[in-house]
Amino acid sequence: MARIAGVSTATVSRALTGAGHLSAATRERIQKLAAELQFKPSTTARNLRIGRTGAIGVVVPLGHERTQHLSDPFFMTLISHVADRLADQGYDALLSRVVPSDGDWLDRIAQSGRVDGIIVIGQSDQARVLDQTAKTYRPMVVWGSQIAGHAYHTVGSDNRLGGRMATEHLIAQGCRKLAFFGDPNAPEVEERLRGFRDAIEAAEGVAGALLPVHFVPQMALTTISDYLGIADGVDGIFAASDTIAMMTIQALADRGRAVPADVKVVGFDDLDVARHTLPPLTSVRQDLDKGAKALVDTLLALLRDEDAPSVLLTPTLAPRASTGAGER
Numbered sequence: 001m002a003r004i005a006g007v008s009t010a011t012v013s014r015a016l017t018g019a020g021h022l023s024a025a026t027r028e029r030i031q032k033l034a035a036e037l038q039f040k041p042s043t044t045a046r047n048l049r050i051g052r053t054g055a056i057g058v059v060v061p062l063g064h065e066r067t068q069h070l071s072d073p074f075f076m077t078l079i080s081h082v083a084d085r086l087a088d089q090g091y092d093a094l095l096s097r098v099v100p101s102d103g104d105w106l107d108r109i110a111q112s113g114r115v116d117g118i119i120v121i122g123q124s125d126q127a128r129v130l131d132q133t134a135k136t137y138r139p140m141v142v143w144g145s146q147i148a149g150h151a152y153h154t155v156g157s158d159n160r161l162g163g164r165m166a167t168e169h170l171i172a173q174g175c176r177k178l179a180f181f182g183d184p185n186a187p188e189v190e191e192r193l194r195g196f197r198d199a200i201e202a203a204e205g206v207a208g209a210l211l212p213v214h215f216v217p218q219m220a221l222t223t224i225s226d227y228l229g230i231a232d233g234v235d236g237i238f239a240a241s242d243t244i245a246m247m248t249i250q251a252l253a254d255r256g257r258a259v260p261a262d263v264k265v266v267g268f269d270d271l272d273v274a275r276h277t278l279p280p281l282t283s284v285r286q287d288l289d290k291g292a293k294a295l296v297d298t299l300l301a302l303l304r305d306e307d308a309p310s311v312l313l314t315p316t317l318a319p320r321a322s323t324g325a326g327e328r
Contacts, residue, residue, distance in 0.1 A: 062098065181240060
């Protein structure tokens, strides 16, 4: 292109990008010639020249739940929102599902030269690894709970408040023997369990039990079904995710127990699928679109070397028929 136009490559670049100082006539002549030749600048070459890749790593670590898939409705929903927000800012999303085998997996991604920054979806049991990387790699933000003393930036919902809201709703609906279904090895789930216990401690005549449950649907269904076979009198269940809640409703139906007449069920996330369960699922809503925007905005601020405080989103309760309230 530069040879045909009789100018330097730098002049062509300035003409096509609008940068630098050129006469209007020269800029117009080069732009017209580029249009006639259907010439487009190489994005790859530009990125190499300015020291960026144009890609953001979107990483899902599965340390505590190694058989979980990216097809999980929560992952798919949040990742799609993040990818859309990144595209709006001119970035591609480079998606990685990681089953950690050592403590250096995140450092390898950060130093690979393939991404300009990293968004981690969920802390799993990898808080120490996240801390280790955050000490030397600034452009990283994590979806998850804020943990005191940790170095990395987070965006996430107030999980403890959400857990308390869900449990208080079950109690208000008349439940007195409650159970929490979820794996507290994940920080977000641990916070939801704390909220569950907060609400029970503040109430009178209410008991609560914990059943560790995997996020993987079939594994969750088996564990829940076995529990329901021996549990006596449970009338309210708070599930740590909508997926676990759906498996709970199925297990109850398999055992001839009606929702909400016999047992009331609350989920967490309020994904689109929650509206289409039978009965429709009461759920604690995380605003994942707002969360995705906060993740991307925080990361872009870090890339500009600006201050970027962690973001705590306030959840809300979406009452539906699974607890005998709200939408039907």
